[in-house]
Amino acid sequence: MRIAHRIQQLAESATLAVSAKAAKMKAEGIDVISLAAGEPDFDTPEHIKEVAIQALRNGETKYPKPASGLPAAKQAACEKLKRVNGLDYDPSQIIITAGAKNAVHMTFMSLLNPGDEVILPVPYWVSYPEQIKLAGAVPVFVHGDEVHGFEITVGQLEGAVTEKTRMLVLNSPSNPGGFTYSPHKIREIAEFIRGRDIIVLSDEIYDQLVYEGAEHLSIAATGEDAYAKTVTVSGGSKTYAMTGWRIGYAAGPPAVIKAMAKLQSQRTSGAATFTQLALVEALTGDQSCVKDMRTEFAKRAAHMHQRLCAMPGISCVQPTGAFYTFPNCLGSYERLGVSGSIAFAQRLLEEAHVAVVPGIAFGNDAHVRVSFATSMERIDAGLDRMERWLKS
Ligand SMILES: Cc1ncc(COP(=O)(O)O)c(C=O)c1O
Structure with a gap:
């Protein structure tokens, strides 16, 4: 075959x-x-499971409508992004996906053309280079220096950028590095992309799992320019121990989310309905x-x-x-x-x-x-x- x-x-x-x-x-x-x-x-915490069980009992077993996500799930994502990340999004800027991995993939598929370059800091999460290649684009690796906790520098970004650069991937806190970019460095990177035609995919799935006095800053929260150029990805998997539920979301510019929604409508028809309702509980229920x-x-x-x-x-x-x-x-x-x-x-x-x-x-x-x-x-x-x- x-x-x-x-x-x-x-x-x-x-x-x-x-x-x-x-x-x-x-x-x-x-x-x-x-x-x-x-x-x-x-x-997965009991109160989250309970919502899904009740949803199933109540017959929440049909296709999610719309395919881009239930209004309640989009609203819950907006509330979390405001509460935790200081980000103001309208539900029309949210897509609910079957896992953050899916959200990352659809971001690449919706924004990249063959030959486009994506700056990818190393170490990177395993799926990024493969997904970038699936979209026909080219990962451009930038090695974070271990001495500086693997953070890439603006000097390195300047060295990596070409006229083909379309996107920069950020993943903080990081898988596999276990490091968190300082707010200062995030602001420097935001300054670097200002005036450039570069979109940031900010994978913030570990945003609430920070220790040792580290502080997480969403790049989209640094100012209007970064906000307009960033797709922020997150989900239930890591923070709410929901890996098997396959539930994630992305927030970003309306045109990008609309493109992702179109793609999702032809691929998976969205995340499972009762899982989306469980996500609402995860994001807005008891956070202890x-x-x-x-x-x-x-x-x-x-x-x-x-x-x-x-x-x-x-x-x-x-x-x-x-x-x-x-x-x-x-x-x-x-x-x-x-x-x-x-x-x-x-x-x-x-x-x-x-x-x-x-x-x-x-x-x-x-x-x-x-x-x-x-x-x-x-x-x-x-x-x-x-x-x-x-x-x-
Ligand atoms: C950085 C990063 N992004 C995304 C994902 C995927 O998360 P999900 O389970 O929501 O697809 C993972 C899971 O390992 C991850 O480490």
Whole structure:
């Protein structure tokens, strides 16, 4: 069977590949400790589940109308964006999607033409380059310097921009970096795009998961110019532990949202109706679950960071957001006899039974992603094994 070129050139998600191998080992009876998770270990809060259950009982089982999202869900997204991000959006500027991944993809599909360039800071979330390529466009990688917490600089942006540059992707707090751009840096980037014909895709799905005194600033909130050029993406997955519900949203200029809505009407017909109603509860109901999860993640972040820094050959930027650390393991490669992050992660899984994600999937072969979206007990057990393995 001949498979289309666009799929042949698509990389498989390395994050999913590692989880699949770890799952296979587990099925064989091996006690694998997974520090590879890209989703909270917490269950969806009860009050959110309850709304979906009631919605199903009330017969909310039909196509969502309109396909761009239920009015109540759009209104709830507006309320959250105002409350948390200080952003004023009209419901006509919102689209509700089956997951933020979908919102990111539709943003690229709606705005990029073949040959357009997209500036993509490294490390990046695995799906960005592949989705950019699916839209026929070209990712232009800009490597954030580890010494500066992986933040890219305006000087680097100036070096990367060409007449073909159409878009800049920002993801703060970051997957996989676990870092958060300072408000100062966000303002500098906003200043850089002022007067340029560049759209920003700001993926803020981890915006409420910030620690260590870090502050999240939405680039769209920095001023009128940035607001008019930004598509802000978020969703229920990370903050409300709703990964399996597949619910996200995007907010942006009316023309862009309209284009995305047109695309959505021909692709998925929108997110599941009862899931959208659950999102309304997540965004506007009791928010204590967010504080509880953030408090727990903050504790784990500090603990994991401190333990990784004490391991031979490892250095690690302090995580200030999301639920990932991104340690640099280069100092251990020679002694282990490994040439890159795939071999490192493979050996760690096979010999110490700890699953992490190779950094090459995010553009940095010196690193691996170690997630703290698991209990403190499992974190310590996994890190004990990793430390013993590195010292052996
Ligand atoms: C940066 C980033 N954006 C988007 C997503 C996708 O989220 P969703 O589950 O809403 O599709 C993820 C999930 O891993 C992510 O890390």
